[in-house]
Amino acid sequence: MQNVDCIIRADYLLTMEGDLPVIKDGAVAVSGSAIVDAGTFADVSRNYSSKKILDGKDRVVFPGLINTHTHAAMVYFRGLADDLPLMEWLQNHIWPAEGKWMNEEFVSDAVELACLEMLKAGVTTYSDMYFFQNAAGKKLEKIGMRGVLGAGVIDFPFTGYAKSPDDYFVNAENLINNWKNSELVFPCIAPHAVYTCGPDNYKRANVLSEKYNVPVHTHLAETQFEVAECLNRYGKTPVEYFESIGLLTERLSAAHCVWLTDNEIELLAKRRVGVSHCIESNLKLASGFAPVAKMLKAGVKVSLGTDGAASNNDLSILGEMSTAAKVHKAFSGDPAAVDSKTTLLMATRNGAEIMGLGDKAGSIKAGKKADLVIANLSQPHLTPIYDIYSHMTYCLRPSDIETVMVNGKFVVENGKLTTMDEQEILDKARAWQKKIKG
């Protein structure tokens, strides 16, 4: 009988391993930052003992949700400008706001709010594309959340961050070196998009990615505008262009992928590119409907992202799951498409694997890090229960999330953040709100 730090019991345990079983009266044994064992409570309690055993009545335990594409600090622009044509939204609202406010202090403060919102909604890891990521990394360590922080790259200078392409890469390499011993912060390189980054910067990002074995996180084929722009500049669609400059590798995490031909879908599958599907952002900005059912059928690894809160307007992966599972049924004309198991798989294991964290997160398995979520099922909107996967995708809400563990540490208990003061984070956000739009 081995002693462990805690045993988390649950009426329903979803490990997201193997053929995605439902383990009734399951349990997870955790010691330090890691999962020691998972299975039925009968089996786990036969081999492990602990002073701390969490009761699992009316509870479901699942791997922490993974948000594979966001710009966390943009949470301070949530609802700043909505229901506008895309270019008006970008040029008259979002870019001026970013130009005026985005600096290290802004990112450092805003990331707190984003992490608070995500952790309370059961998101334990996010993959980000932004600037000043050292500041974000410090906050992740403080709040206790896992993040893949992409150092943004664009062709033009950005006051206070980078005067030249060289500066972006120096910043990125520094970021990678700064956090190489962190258990929570995983830097990567994030060239923005084909319409803001030329081939030199993309190739350079790819070299850096290979050198340090970190992902390349970028936007790809998000809008028809982007496809037209790319055809105009390079005579190729974005995917064809990426293929031609060697970007399509297993290290590529491509956000959106809305406008793809069937051949391009096959190519993404063949090259083992990871796709971050951001359904709510794509809908709200009228970017279009990504061919997710086709991508899944072709074997493309698809995960879920919220995009920034300025275009969503929240950071809830449960929301993305529900929306994606429903929309792709209508879009593909098949009510069996993107079923509830597949949806949860996209939100967990697929996400971890795409971000290079497949050995650490995304499922509940001995040896992986303990990133776990406990949700309370005794709610009217979750009653009755016939199929727990269906409830995970179509019914579960962020407010049902009770307990969240990241890297073996309880960061949310009884729905409250344990590591920082929630009210202080909200107050700080409101002070910024007054500055941004008094």
Add this chain to the structure above:
Amino acid sequence: MQNVDCIIRADYLLTMEGDLPVIKDGAVAVSGSAIVDAGTFADVSRNYSSKKILDGKDRVVFPGLINTHTHAAMVYFRGLADDLPLMEWLQNHIWPAEGKWMNEEFVSDAVELACLEMLKAGVTTYSDMYFFQNAAGKKLEKIGMRGVLGAGVIDFPFTGYAKSPDDYFVNAENLINNWKNSELVFPCIAPHAVYTCGPDNYKRANVLSEKYNVPVHTHLAETQFEVAECLNRYGKTPVEYFESIGLLTERLSAAHCVWLTDNEIELLAKRRVGVSHCIESNLKLASGFAPVAKMLKAGVKVSLGTDGAASNNDLSILGEMSTAAKVHKAFSGDPAAVDSKTTLLMATRNGAEIMGLGDKAGSIKAGKKADLVIANLSQPHLTPIYDIYSHMTYCLRPSDIETVMVNGKFVVENGKLTTMDEQEILDKARAWQKKIKG
């Protein structure tokens, strides 16, 4: 200075009247079952006093949300069968379950759970199509919720409810007479659909509707199957067919309306037919995308419905708002389509007007019934706030609903039902769950 039963103050008051203003530091004066006045707190408190003044810090007050199409009792089949082809879902799961379980006791019990879920999510009125509506009406009076209860009509007998078409109409007329003095229960007639009701039953329903001035609530143009079936039987599309038998009137509340031609949209606008848009059900069952942006542009009165929980899988109008506002941007290719004000209008005033309750519900106005919702805005996912309408549509969640008043009575306080025991309702649902799928 007039004394009133209570004054509800709020940082943001959305009356949904006139040009849909945002009243900052607003207040609503309520006496008995009715709204006495609404405006700024300064104005209201100049004219009215009360022993009970609710503090409005970080709160938004809006009219109770209106769910214009559901089958409330089907909440007991929530998640019973998902991700299946439509006919397999209906024929092998839903119809057998209904055939086996649906009776007066089932409806009476299940409606409790549906009302609990809806009230807690800020829905104060729902429009239903089902059977055994007297049992539902009794529960509405007990729990304190408003409902437009449609007595279902189909061509074939239904054991325990109706042996013949005559029985359906006798039941409907009895229902109408039973509740004519109720302040909460408003009966109507609900012929099911063109593929289950012949022209005689539709015409008879229309006569009854005219006689008692109650709505005709039906499914219309939901699926391509229905359109094909209708063309096959009558040589007309469902809308053309309805026009030919005189069904297209202001009293018609037509659920779904997914498959419409541009001419049919014009006709629905001209005939002042009310449409209940059920986006999440339409997506999940792969029925298709209703042309809502076009309908709104043509002047059709569009409201929102959840459909039954077996095909959604919840009864949240906030969820429908968020999904509809996003999906129709992508579907119409216009990120300015179905904006946040329009979305809330669909979920409130439009809904009330379509159901014949325009003088009683759907907006906050002196003389209307006091159906009010208070939501708490001091949440991470609602911070910061730049535009309250945007937050209503894109960010607000059922868990933010704190207080709900129906007909002047507080039925939800601090997020808890005041009129019945929540746990008893959940326990009853679980007992049924075991019977239905042990």
